[in-house]
Amino acid sequence: MQWVIDHHIVPFVNKLLRAAAIASTLAIGTFAGVSAAAAAPNLTTTATVASAQATGLPDNTWWGVPNGATEAGYNLYVPGYQFGCNGDQRHKGLDISAPTGTNIHAWGSGQVVGTGYDDGGYHRWIQVYFPSIDMTMTLGHLLDGSQLPVGRTFEEGDVWAQVGTTADGLTFSHVHYRASHGNWGASPIGPCDDVDPFVVWSSLGLPA
Numbered sequence: 001m002q003w004v005i006d007h008h009i010v011p012f013v014n015k016l017l018r019a020a021a022i023a024s025t026l027a028i029g030t031f032a033g034v035s036a037a038a039a040a041p042n043l044t045t046t047a048t049v050a051s052a053q054a055t056g057l058p059d060n061t062w063w064g065v066p067n068g069a070t071e072a073g074y075n076l077y078v079p080g081y082q083f084g085c086n087g088d089q090r091h092k093g094l095d096i097s098a099p100t101g102t103n104i105h106a107w108g109s110g111q112v113v114g115t116g117y118d119d120g121g122y123h124r125w126i127q128v129y130f131p132s133i134d135m136t137m138t139l140g141h142l143l144d145g146s147q148l149p150v151g152r153t154f155e156e157g158d159v160w161a162q163v164g165t166t167a168d169g170l171t172f173s174h175v176h177y178r179a180s181h182g183n184w185g186a187s188p189i190g191p192c193d194d195v196d197p198f199v200v201w202s203s204l205g206l207p208a
């Protein structure tokens with residue numbers, strides 16, 4: 001979604017989100033029988049090892065975007081933001097910034113169930129469905145013409161679309177991820193029905 005961000009807080013937000021992701025990695029490691037205590041002394045190494053695990057996603061991707069950076073986290077309070085539940089001002093999605101035209105890679109196997117354009121909201125968007133976890137995700141602010149059409153199936157690592165342009169009125173080029181349980185088809189996910197996109201990411205078995 002479009003909103004103005006104080007870029008002075010971005011490094012802090014990035015740090016928080018990456019710390020949360022690493023904490024999640026540790027939790028997954030514990031579940032798999034790996035000692036979290038053993039991994040804890042070097043968090044950087046732990047994260048590097050986790051992202052190097054075999055998946056269909058290219059190396060050096062962050063939320064499916066090569067060299068992407070988290071610009072705004074899910075449910076972050078943003079004064080003036082208008083797309084939250086019941087009109088509140090929390091950011092209901094996850095923003096990953098990258099240069100215009102950067103590929104956005106599929107998080108898992110699924111199908112495109114919706115696509116469209118709205119001025120001032122998602123701009124060019126697609127909606128994808130993951131049958132294995134019964135969850136839907138919307139990708140907004142895409143480069144016009146880059147996105148897969150409705151009905152197209154994809155596998156993990158395939159290209160969904162490319163990051164769009166600031167000509168849409170954004171303060172930085174990025175993809176906005178929004179997620180929900182169930183198959184929403186081409187209908188927009190309701191403002192109170194979304195979940196943290198990380199739930200999709202982790203449900204698909206992807207390492208943080």
Ligand SMILES: [Zn+2]
Binds near residue numbers: 002091093095176177
């Ligand atoms: Zn956003």
